[in-house]
Amino acid sequence: MSKEFKIGLITIIAGALLYYGFNFLRGSDLFxxxxxxxxxxxxxxxxxxxxxxxxxxxxxxxxxxxxxxxxxxxxxxxxxxxxxxxxxxxxxxxxxxxxxxxxxxxxxxxxxxxxxxxxxxxxxxxxxxxMLSQFEPVADNLNTTITKLNDLLDQLNSTDIAGAVDTLKYSIGAITYKVNQLDVENTLTNVDDLLVSFKQRSEQMDGLLASSKLLVDSLNQVPLSETLSKVNESLDHVNKLLLAVQSDEGTLGKMLNNDSVYNNLNKLLVDLDELVIHFNNYPKDFMGPLGRKNKKLKGISQEGK
Structure with missing residues (x-):
């Protein structure tokens, strides 16, 4: 067996063991x-x-x-x-x-x-x-904020800040001058008088409220239910009286609803009126026994003519 073959075999075995060991450490079992x-x-x-x-x-x-x-x-x-x-x-x-x-x-x-x-x-x-995707909206908002901040800084750079500060100082000085010219003491005196007047009005209002409370207490002591019951009874009597007047029963009802009673009463009034006129014109006709006899009644004879 050559030396090169042994080195190659050892290398292959070592690579396999390394691969297996790496996967084993990661929790993967190849077998x-x-x-x-x-x-x-x-x-x-x-x-x-x-x-x-x-x-x-x-x-x-x-x-x-x-x-x-x-x-x-x-x-x-x-x-x-x-x-x-x-x-x-x-x-x-x-x-x-x-x-x-x-x-x-x-x-x-x-x-x-x-x-x-x-x-x-x-x-x-x-x-x-x-997890990184959760930061994407934050990154977008941060990018927008930075852009707006840059725009604001550009606007501030193009603005005459020194002139604006001078104008603000002038405005503050003018306001201070106007305040110093005001009669602060008289103003405070008027305010004090106003507060005193308001206090007096408040005391008067307290008295008025107390009187109102007494009135309410008095009304609460009135037997309201009994009073309303009596008023209701009175209204019932009035209703009965009106019903009797509208019917033909009784003198008043007949006078209102019967024409004959009205006509008789009207005729009686006419005759009475003529009698009064006659008495006024010829009083001697009514002065008996000194008055004229029936045949010599002047008023009657003239009326007969």
Missing amino acids: APSNRYYATYTNVSGLNVSNPVYFNGLPVGRVSGFKLVQDKGFIVVSIDIDEGLVIGKDASATLANDGLFGGKAVVLDVGKSQEKAEPGDTLASEMDGG
Whole structure:
């Protein structure tokens, strides 16, 4: 056996042991029985042969190969999973980041279906950006904020800040001058008088409120229910009286509802009016026994004519 052959054999054995040991340290047992399944992805950047397959954080298999399907634009990934792991028909294989250095791994979800997936089946495939993808919205917002901050700084650079400061100083000085010219003492005196007047009005309002409270207490002491009962009885009597007046019963009802009573009363008033006129014109006709006799009644004879 030549020296070169021995070196080559040793190299092959060492490489095999190194490969096995590396995979063993990663949790993959090359000699454990496994079932092969497939998953399809559009991008497998960072995923290599022997990369782990995890289930709930536990390594249960490894990536065993790739196959490009160019006409359909995806890549078929072969994954070997431990034979003892039961996988349902609705299982899925998600391509996710494995650490912060760009490595990839397949995360397995065995599903809830009672029907088992057969070796050689293609599992539902998904892609997850992993932990780094959670920072993408923050990075976008931070980029937007930085852009707006740059725009603001550019506007400040193009603005005459010194002139704005001078204008502000001038405005403050003018306000101070106006305040110094105000008669602050008289203003405070007027405010004090106003507060005293307001206090007096408040005391008057207190007295008015006290009187109102007494009035309310007096009203509360009135037997309201008894008073309302008496008012209700009075209204009943009035209603009965009005009903009697509207009917033909009684003198007032007959006078209001019977025309004959009205006509008789009207005739009586006319006769009485004529009697008064006659008495006024010929009083001697009524002064018996000094008055005229019936045949000589002047008023009657003239009326007869």
